Amino acid sequence: MQTMNTASVLIADVHPLIRAGMAALIESDGKFTLLGQACDGQQAMEMCDRLHPDLLLMDLNMPGCDGVEAIGRIRAQHPDAKVIILSGHDGEDDADRSMRAGAHAYMLKSAPLADLMTCIHAVLQGKKFMMPELAVKLASRIHGNQLTPRERDILMHLATGMSNKVIARAAGIGVGTVKFHVKSIMSKLNVCTRTEAAMVAAKRGLVHLN
Incomplete structure (x- = not known):
């Protein structure tokens, strides 16, 4: 829960090195409090229920629960929580499904740290965020032919x-x-x-x- 201008953050990613890097980034900024780390979708949902984070940084493809399903369930149980998806895939389908499920942002793990911090601050201010190249792909897809x-x-x-x-x-x-x-x-x-x-x-x- 956000207090005294400090936002609480939960990290969920299957890769320990990614979790460690995200944790170091969050803890280096005095505006955030790291609540914990989850290694799969099920654990992420359980920790959200217990800790009530302001922000969840979550990998889309994790064992235990489909990422899109996890987004929907977390947002249903915790409508005030912000969800940022961190993915290794730049496919517009994943981005589209994530945003439709309730995510506030979709970021690539290859993005510069400065872009990630910009995204985090934007989302905590109530904004949606997507990397420009993905936004262009989604726009093209919307106006193009979609598969049944x-x-x-x-x-x-x-x-x-x-x-x-x-x-x-x-x-x-x-x-x-x-x-x-x-x-x-x-x-x-x-x-x-x-x-x-x-x-x-x-x-x-x-x-x-x-």
């Missing part, structure tokens, strides 16, 4: 290397229907091959492959 839920499902299968026949069996549809959707997907992604579609999808955050 069925196309997203097929794209996920396609990205794992499945053939049209296998995708049809997994999705419970005909091979001809799969071919139609694959053609539509490649057109919307502006690619010519299935490999290119998988690469573009991964870069944009439309699919996440290990």
